[in-house]
Amino acid sequence: MNTATASRYTAEYQTLAPTLPGQTLPWLKQLRCRALEKFSAHGFPSPREEEWRYTNVSAIEKKLFSPSLSLTTPPVDKVWLKGCQLEDAWSVVLVNGRFSAELSVLDGLPEAVSLMSMADALTASPAIAPLVEKYLGQAVNYSEHGFIAFNTAWFTDGLLLHVPAGQVLAKPVQLLHVVTQAETMATTRTIIIVGEMAEAKVIETFAGVDNSYLTAAVTEVFIDQNADLTLYKMQSESEKAYHFGGTYVKQGKDARFTHHNFALGGLLARSDILTDMDQASECELNGLYLGVKRQHIDSHTRINHLKPHAISREIYKGVLDDRARGVFQGRVIVAEDAQKTDSQMNNRNLLLSDNAEADTKPQLEIYADDVKCGHGVTVGQLDESSVFYLQSRCIDEETARNMLTFAFANEMVDKIRIKSLHDKVLEQVLLRFPQEGIEKSWL
Structure with a gap:
């Protein structure tokens, strides 16, 4: 814990606070204050914490990143941005942690679907604003670790996507996060709600120009009964950047969740994917992390089987060259009531250099007696x-x-x-x- 770093951020918070969205809402202001107190007391995560034992974020603590205070979109290289945007997809763009309406492409989005910036959602119509209050902080608690507390207190914007019951999206939705300024921190909070019997494909893309900056993004996902969500994450940050991205999921009964995580960029990058599974729900986690030079890429997953008859499949692969280090921590927890659970986890690592390193820690915690669970790990060369x-x-x-x-x-x-x-x-x-x-x- 580096309380000096926490104190520096806390000291600047009072200057930043008036520019943060939702400061007129008592419930959100109270939530931010509690998260700020948590971060001030504990700072960023430390290797002394078991789930961070392989990842030291002291390099982040030595810097003091500042959020973008401008409410107008800064100049962006349009050719570079177009190279980041996907064809045949609705694209929502956040620049330096703030939503840009002029750069987003939302033509043809069904009227029943709500897709807007978090700042707008907090002040939107009575039909929208209560959604944020109902769901924000419900998939993950700010006390989980320092980055969650940091994001909860500091988030400058984000997105709300609500796909109502029975709605099937004809095209994917791309949530494009780009950073263009050096020493900037982009702290965003996103809520994705997929209603009963609805289907959607969402792509989170993280990219930035060749600068040192910090991305701290939290996405909370709620998938109602018998709904289907496929979520892709493509992280190709600058090779000088620091990245934390957390995806926290609540699945309803018979809900289906598929996640594809591609961790390719960043000097130091950490991804959390945690999901709580209800009865007969299905979860598939796929991941690929590629490390070169001195990159450090950490992938942390946790699947909570809370009810019977749920199925989970997980496979993560890593390729590491030069002095890169890859970390995989996969944890499957089967609750006492989660009988008939079927879970398989596999992690495979390919080392292309004698100086590359892979740390892998698969875990199974089984409290039920009628389950089928297994895991496998390999680390080696060609x-x-x-x-x-x-x-x-x-x-x-x-x-x-x-x-x-x-x-x-x-x-x-x-x-x-x-x-x-x-x-x-x-x-x-x-x-x-x-x-x-x-x-x-x-x-």
């Missing part, structure tokens, strides 16, 4: 027999190794069912590793 096999087919050694590396990673890329997103993720994968002998059309 299979030399596979390399030799390709060489025997007249492929040189370097190309053979590149082909095997891309095949390992591409298994997760191929799970993407949105073509424009698939192509962008594949492009990012190709940027991070040697391409000699690799044709994009092969993958």
Whole structure:
């Protein structure tokens, strides 16, 4: 715990507070104050905390990032931004942690669907504002750890997406977070609500120009009975940036949740994905993290089986080169009442350098006696027999190794069912590793 850093942020909070959304709402002001007290007392997470034992955020503590106070959208390279936006998707853009209406593309969004900035949602019509009060802070408590408390107190904006019961979205919704200023912190809070029998595909994209900055984003997700949500996260921050992104999910009975997490950028990046499962609900977590140079990428998941007959599947893969470090902590908890649970977890890591490191910690906590649960972990280098096999087919050694590396990673890329997103993720994968002998059309 670095209380000096916490004190510096706390000292500046009074100057920032009047610019934060919802300051006229007593319930939100009280929530922010409690979160601020929590952060002031404990600061950012420490490796002394079990769930942060492999990730030291002292590099963040040595800096003092400042939020963007401007309520107008700063200049953005339109060509670069267009390269981040997906075709055939509704796109909502936040720049430096604040919503930009002029850069967003929402034409044709069904009238029944509510999609707006968090600042607008807090002051919207009586039909919308109560949704925020009802759901904010219900999927995750600010006391979970320091970054949650920090986000709860400091969030400058965010998004509300409400898909009403029975609504099936014809196109994906992209929530595009971009940072353009150095030493900026982008603290956003997003709420996604998918009503009963509704279906939606949502893509969270995090990108930024080549600067040092901090992203601290929290997304709370609520999936009602028999609803279906597929949520993609593509994190390709600047190689100098720091990233914390938390996704916290509440699933109703028979609800289906699929999450694809692609952690590709950032100097130090941490992702939390936590979900609470109701009776007969289904959850699928897929992840790919790629580390080069001195990147540190931490993926933390927790699946809570709370009721019977729920099914969860999880597979995370990591590719690490140079002096990169990858962390995977996967935890499945089966409650006493969660009989007939079916859960499988797998983590596989490929090390391309003797200096790369993978720390993996799968956990099963089972309190029921009629379940089917299992997990598996591998950490290693390329299979030399596979390399030799390709060489025997007249492929040189370097190309053979590149082909095997891309095949390992591409298994997760191929799970993407949105073509424009698939192509962008594949492009990012190709940027991070040697391409000699690799044709994009092969993958």
